[in-house]
Amino acid sequence: MEKFVIEGPAKLEGTVEISGAKNAALPIICASILGEGKTVLYNIPEVKDIHTISRILTYMGAKVKIEKNTMEIDPSGIFKYTAPYEFVSTMRGSICLLGPLLAKYGQARFSMPGGCVIGPRPIDLHIKGLKKLGVEIINEEGYIVGKTKRLKGNRIFLGGNFGSSVLATANVLTAATLAKGETIIEFAACEPEIVDLARFLKKMGAKIYGEGSHLIRIEGVKKLKSVEYTIIPDRIEAGTYILCGYITKSKIKVKNIIPFHLLSLIDKLEEAGLNVEVGEDYIETKPKSKWNAVDIVTLPYPGFPTDLQAQMMAFLTLADGISVITEKVFPERFIHVGELNRLGANITLDGSKAIVKGVRKLYGAKVMASDLRASAALVLGGLAAEGITEVSRIYHLDRGYERFEEKLQKLGGKIKREKEEKK
């Protein structure tokens, strides 16, 4: 296993280019099997999750090629419709293959995705939505087995106790494009990644209206053509670097982004007393030596994203005052609290709330990564801390951040990847 060794406090400068959005790419890669030929996708981030989904597609018989952020998918050879446990357990996001497999082949056998450190990760809304489209689904020894003769359009309410579901919306939206008749999804997810998926499907010939709102209407068509498509920039990667800039009191330019996708983060940074320069396709950090504590509540888009909660918490450990962070999407998503406290932060938990008392300094220490975004929070802490921070198990980071240490080194960050000593 590998670790990052970070020397802080870091002073960053220059420009960082943001990669394509992993969470837009995953559902789009899965939906590409609906095309009659070969799909070409540009701006694909070369991260582990993308390699995992391409391994699953290859296992099923598709031909997948990835080079220099371009991916080619030819589904013509698919002859297996099952995603075994060893794949699904490493990446829950593979669940977004379910809708496309059922829509194109009328069958799918999927290992129940386990929970993960951020919570139980149920899939009841995926199952409810697909059943409403006419899929028979049973649970067989930890596998979901789905089959259908022909999907039929329906009116589906997809809201759960935690609001909308991104990947359940992706599954139902994709399946509905080839269903007979009209489908209405109520309480659909509004995330930019869902809008990107809808745009991709419309380019293939799907008839979709209302994407980006809570009500999406789909008129089923008979078939979809394969297209070329460019994935949107990754708003979570962008937010992570913006916070790297502010926590190290550095002026950096975060380029190749859609600033509109980050309004909730910009709003909170301004509430903390910071200036944010917003350009056409970039954000430039205008750092200050101090910032105010702010309260954060994570919500489905356009609310503050749960995927930036850990990184924002790292930033607020050095704020003036007490910040209360409430997790409304994944109430247990606080695995990073213990590790941030090892860096000298002062955070206490009270159910789905974290109370972050600002401290003057963080100090380097050995910490352990546990999930994708928690690991990013530890890197932010290490960049700001005085001394050396070692972040172990950085395979979590490699799942969703392309060339993370390289991009930070280019900004002047003293960070290197090393082999972990055998215990």
Ligand code: EPZ
């Ligand atoms: C997507 O996961 C993202 N993953 C997650 O990003 C992100 O945190 C999440 O959306 C929320 O924005 C990908 O896009 C690959 P949800 P998803 O279904 O779709 C509950 C990262 O770091 N729920 O929107 O699986 C669920 O428990 C990852 O890149 C049900 O109750 O999340 C949660 O509380 C982590 N029943 C809430 O809804 C269901 O059937 C939102 O989950 C499905 C979800």
